Amino acid sequence: MGRVITLLILIIALVAGAFFLPKDLGSQEEVVFKIEKGEGSKEIAANLEREGLIRWASFFRLYVLTTGVSGRLQAGTYQFSPSMSIFQIAGKLASGDIATVNITIPEGFTAEKIQARVKNMVGLDMPDLEKHEGYLFPDTYKVAYGATGEEIVQMMLNNFDRKTASLAITPDIVIMASLIEKEVQTKEDKEIVSGIFWKRLESGMPLESCATIAYIKGIDQWRYSYEDTRIESPYNTYLNLGLPPGPIANPGLDSIEAALYSQDSDYWYWLSTPEGETIFSKTLAEHNYAKSIYLK
Structure with a gap:
């Protein structure tokens, strides 16, 4: 009888584990996944299944509810792959590890060239950028998916202020x-x-x-x-x-x-x-x- 129980437990564990495995372990696909403010675990799980990122929404929801992660899932734009497990996806959602793109602005770029680079990389316009010429600090910026052109400009201006705070700038x-x-x-x-x-x-x-x-x-x-x-x-x-x-x-x-x-x-x-x-x-x-x- 003991052996039978052990075998049943092992089978249940294997089956349950299979439900939590990545949908496609060998996948190289990257999927941009967005969570709107106010979305709960039920809606998030359904969207993950619809996007082909998990096998079953019910098991994702079961995991986040039983582990207490459900209330910590954060809105934002993320980058996932079908090769990721439910644990990995839930972990990124709980930590707010949103998708970003690195935009490098070389020293000496004009406002016009900065606009062209940002437009090419993330498709955003930055109105009236020329009025900030000289103060768009050259650097590599980690920009979140969904950021606006105005937010990117403000990142550059704030960076200029930080880098020159100790200098007598005129x-x-x-x-x-x-x-x-x-x-x-x-x-x-x-x-x-x-x-x-x-x-x-x-x-x-x-x-x-x-x-x-x-x-x-x-x-x-x-x-x-x-x-x-x-x-x-x-x-x-x-x-x-x-x-x-x-x-x-x-x-x-x-x-x-x-x-x-x-x-x-x-x-x-x-x-x-x-x-x-x-x-x-x-x-x-x-x-x-x-x-x-x-x-x-």
């Missing part, structure tokens, strides 16, 4: 940092270029930043023609003295710090080679010679 510093970001690559070069820019401002020289011509034209080039430098625009730092009226890109922390803590030098000019090397010059004659060598 609008002019952000504008200067955006120029530096687009001009040179290394932290050391950024600090030297910052010193040159501030020195030019103090002496009444035009900044003559090629980055502002790139911003006006919407095209990054190694060289710009004389005609390019004559384009009428308040952002043209060849024609207009002082800083442009606003940032031309969204700078990273190195560029912001370089704008604040510039490096004094005897240099007044520089150029960037096609390989990304920065060549500094003390005089215009030296600069013109460098151009003849490196920018043939």
